[in-house]
Amino acid sequence: MLLLWGVVLGVAVGLLRGGNIANLEEMGVSHLWLVVLALIIQLLIFPLFSEEPLVSFGTELFHLGSYFILFVFVILNWRVWQIPSIGLGMSLNLLVIGVNDGFMPASVKSLERAGESDIANSLLENETYGNVIEMSDSTVLDFLGDLLYLPKWFPFSTAFSLGDTIIAIGLIFFFGLGMVSETTAE
Numbered sequence: 001m002l003l004l005w006g007v008v009l010g011v012a013v014g015l016l017r018g019g020n021i022a023n024l025e026e027m028g029v030s031h032l033w034l035v036v037l038a039l040i041i042q043l044l045i046f047p048l049f050s051e052e053p054l055v056s057f058g059t060e061l062f063h064l065g066s067y068f069i070l071f072v073f074v075i076l077n078w079r080v081w082q083i084p085s086i087g088l089g090m091s092l093n094l095l096v097i098g099v100n101d102g103f104m105p106a107s108v109k110s111l112e113r114a115g116e117s118d119i120a121n122s123l124l125e126n127e128t129y130g131n132v133i134e135m136s137d138s139t140v141l142d143f144l145g146d147l148l149y150l151p152k153w154f155p156f157s158t159a160f161s162l163g164d165t166i167i168a169i170g171l172i173f174f175f176g177l178g179m180v181s182e183t184t185a186e
Helices: 002-016 021-027 032-045 059-076 082-099 108-113 117-126 162-178
Strands: 104-106 132-134
Touching: 002 162, 021 162, 032 059, 059 082, 082 104, 082 162, 104 108, 108 117, 117 132
Parallel strands: 104 132
Antiparallel strands: none
């Protein structure tokens, strides 16, 4: 959900700067279908507000695969300076997911503080929830997992990672600056 906030804040900044979403075409970003495909895969393995994946086989491979699809998008759009920053955040997420058998480790305390008690309880009982695994002593690179959180009073609060934070900042810059055309900025 932090990424959703990155998009919302980026669009708000772009609008406040007198921009328009149609101006994003001027950035020359191509192959957006790869992002859509990766998001569809993510929703199939971890549907919103559900513990059970829609696709119950190969969840870990699909999770890793969705990140590889996003990397192809980043490589194809490297010339747009915000995209590599988004790629850096994805790299951190992929690294921690890859070394933890295809799952993103999450802190139960962070989930509880974000008001996600159901997910926290499910992690304590089952050790996994969708594409998330309980952070424990055996977690590798746990500092890259979902340790950060938005307070529970914040709309759509959740636990998130350092990689998610970097992606969200990249999205804010992408929309906030990309919505303002060169002629509008002058």
